[in-house]
Amino acid sequence: MSQPAVVSKNISKEHEGTAYKILFIIGLCHLLNDSIQAVVPAMFPILEKSMGLTFTQLGLIGFSLNIVSSIMQPVIGIVTDKKPMPYALPIGLTFTLFGVLGLSLSPSFEWILISVLFIGFGSAVFHPEGSRVAYMAAGTRRGLAQSIYQVGGNSGQALAPLITALILVPLGQIGAAWFTIVAALAVSLLIYIANWYSRKLSFDHALLKGKSKVTTNPKGISKIIIFYLFLILFLIFARSWYISGITNYYAFYAIDTYSFSIQKAQVYLFAFLVAGAVGTFFGGPLADRFGKKNVIFLSMISTAPLSIAIPFVPPTVAFILLALTGFILMSSFSVTVVYAQELVPGKIGTMAGLTVGLAFGMGALGSVVLGYLADLIGLPLTIILTGFLPLLGLITLLLPSDKRIAEIHS
Template sequence: MASTHVVNDLYQGAIPAMLPLLMSQRHYSYAAVSGLAFAASGVSSLFQPLFGVLSDRKPRSWLVPAGFGTAAFGVVAAGLSGSYLVTWLCVALAGIGIAAYHPPATSEARAAGGSSQKAMSVFSVGGTLGGSLAPTLVTLVIGSMGFASSYLLAVPALVMVVLWVLRGPWMRWRGYTPAASLTTGASAKAAAHDPDRTDDWRSFTRLVAVIIGWSIPFVTVTSMVSLHAQRDLGQPAGAGAAVLTAYTAAGAVGTLLGGWVGDRYGRMTSIRIGYLVALPALLGIAWAPTFPVLVVSTVLFGTAMFLPFSAQVTLAQDYLPNRPGTASGLTLGMAMAAGGLCSPAFGWLADSAGLRTTFYALLAVFIVPALLALRLPDRNVPASPTQSTNSGAEADFARNS
């Protein structure tokens, strides 16, 4: 599952990596590229709750390869298209594919890893690694050979589809049970009478508010930090791609570190530390007078932002134990949509007042979710009978192996 996450988020990261090239080769404005970020992270993310509900009702593992396959097609088509409207529609299609992937994949990863924060961090870091590879891949393919070579970006998805087809029977032979099936049949009836497994919508709503505040600076920094290095600090395009790669790579480190901290000291510790460290790091990005200061601040910000990532996913699923797909869809979809919805506004601000002012405005916005994150309650939901049976089957498989 982590490997599929690498491929899926490779295409999610390819879109912001393409934005500077679109500005230089197709002469798009800040507002235009922010509109593309809106198509990818905003409009597309609104579909994730729908896919979450679908994955809760019935296991639909086919959405995993269909999701990253659609994302690959959208990215390739966006690179080959000529008009802005067609490019926007193709980017939105890629985002819908990404939306289709995340809820079922996250639910299956949670079913496989149980309550372990490290397990969820391994799955999550797959996406972060994919995003960190995207700028380099896009620069090598499009930056060196032009948008006409965009079809080469489809290779990772084609390879993973083949691996998924080969891997599928092995997962079923092991007795693997997707999380979507945990809320059906006898387990659902038992959960309805178990107070420890009731859905806590109030706490979940507060968490969604926190993630909305998290997504706004995350999406905007992802879209604009490379441009910040080039336009404000006079760096070449390669340096801009490097700082974006460093940002997403730092996120991978932060994701794994957050899983370790969550298992050792509690997931609320990783959530609170992440938000408190991210605030001064974002200030450093806005203030950075030189490129090295920008790199250090960006790396620290990426690490801190992803420190609470896996903990937020498992916490959302524990707030809604009877609807893990819905929890994943709403937190990774509807909440993340806020970042894309706000992208055009910050793009217009960047056009009129500059990127530094935009980053300072992000800092002011980010203070609110940081304060809310400090007051989130923890919740540990006991495993369902289906989860226990599945864990026992996997243990038997391990002993027999």
């Protein structure tokens, strides 16, 4: 066999099937990226004391991070769907590196806002492109691939309580500088990913040229597909609002209802978030086996009786139910991303930006709405009403099955 043939065979092996090495690296990068993003809200108590910031100023910092990260994700996805940019990944994380360095050294509120915008932009670039890498590396196991990628992000977010306790409380604002090392590690790993991404694009392009017939869809997205996409986004918003309600307000509820300390209330939230990260991983393989629509439906409907019961049970039972709720509800997190990507094929980055980025923004909006509701009707009643949100999972029954989606696009 000639040398060119051997090289061609090796390239083919590298880019066919499920690329687990790439998936684990991009999942690790997702963990590093989201742990950096978690530094911002984790620093709120530190900034409030060291710089005398008001709650309004802290709210503006959180809003700036969320709005840039969430609104820009679909935009980045649309752009890179038209022209893939492998090296946007390390470049985006370089913005994050400068942002977190600025956050640790900022002498004023204005400089903190600028630093947070850098972090938000870096995150906005990373998420749709990271999801694209997971899709490209998936082979036939798209659910599993997206789960490996998304579990990294959810694990990074779950680290927020530990970041506060172990780094920011002892070291203060300057402690955020340690995360420049985290960002630098992510940049170096993403350079490796970008090289693979570039080779994969070349391989796919050569494969496409070798095919005699390429099917396209010149008619664009049909009205029924837009309707289904609206439904899946609505389900994501409902899930995001519930998660936002628990992560932002349950600690206050536990402190008032059970006379918990702040530290003990944080343990309950940590259990919810960690169980959610574990659930994120298991949802993908289950979807590969039993269907994405089925997993989305069972995830939300099975959560409902647990979430409704949480405000009415003793503390120990509440801890168990919170962990179960996080695990079951988040098992559909990665699945909804893949479902949307298959619903609108060829728009991998755009769908990732919509399902993850816009959902993140809706979670932030949900936090504001639920906070206003708590002021209006009281926190206990707000927590009770929040528990009914997973019942909106019944809307999943209106979605097409995985088989039906394949038939629509065949």
